Amino acid sequence: MKNLKRACVAALCAVPLLVGVKASAHHAFGAEFDPNRPLVLRGPVVRIEWTNPHAWFHIEHTNDDGTTTVWMVEAGTPNTLLRRGIHRNSVPIGTEVVVDGYQSKDLSMRANGRNMTFANGQTMFMGSSGTGAPRDGADPTEGSTAEEQKKLEAAKETDSAKEKE
Incomplete structure (x- = not known):
């Protein structure tokens, strides 16, 4: 009975330690x-890595000297992106993009992405600033859901139509 009690106490003490490791893994x-x-x-x-805790977009950037470097750009979680209407096939391999974001502190070829802009001018919020990146106010949809984005797009179209009148 005494050994069973010790085993239960040990198990109860170990559970928070295991949960703490998982919780601290996200940065x-x-x-x-x-x-x-x-x-x-x-x-x-x-390349695209659609994994938790963050999706990663690999971009082949052309440097000033003409050489290319592949950068890993961190996006939001796959779940966050899905809620915004973005899925793993939304950006096909080979798509030309412009990404603005923030470089890693260790100066490796990694960045935290804010926006991805496509050749047609469409911009996709990469969903990653919720982790503490500064908000620049340039994207009114930052942090909004896909439904809220559609409402904003409809409002823009209405405003654009009124301007043409």
Whole structure:
């Protein structure tokens, strides 16, 4: 009976430790990325990792000297992106994009993405600033749901139609 009680106490003590490891695995923006190092990356998407805790878009950026470097750009969680109407096939491999975001503190070829802009001018909020990246106010849909985005787009179309009158 005494051994059973000890085993139960040990198990109860171990559970919070295991949960703590899982909870601490997710990082804040400031732990990895530098808000004072904004960057712009241009090039084709060469790979997409649709995994938790963040989706990653790999962009082949052309440097000033003509060489190319593949950057890993962190987006929001797959669930966050899905709620915004973005799924793993929304950005086909080879799509030319412009990404603005923030470089990693360790100066590796990793960045936290804010927006991805396509050749047609459409911009996709990458869903990652909720982790602490500075908000620039440029995207009124930042943090909104796909439904709220559709309402904003409809309002823009209405405003545009009124301007043409």
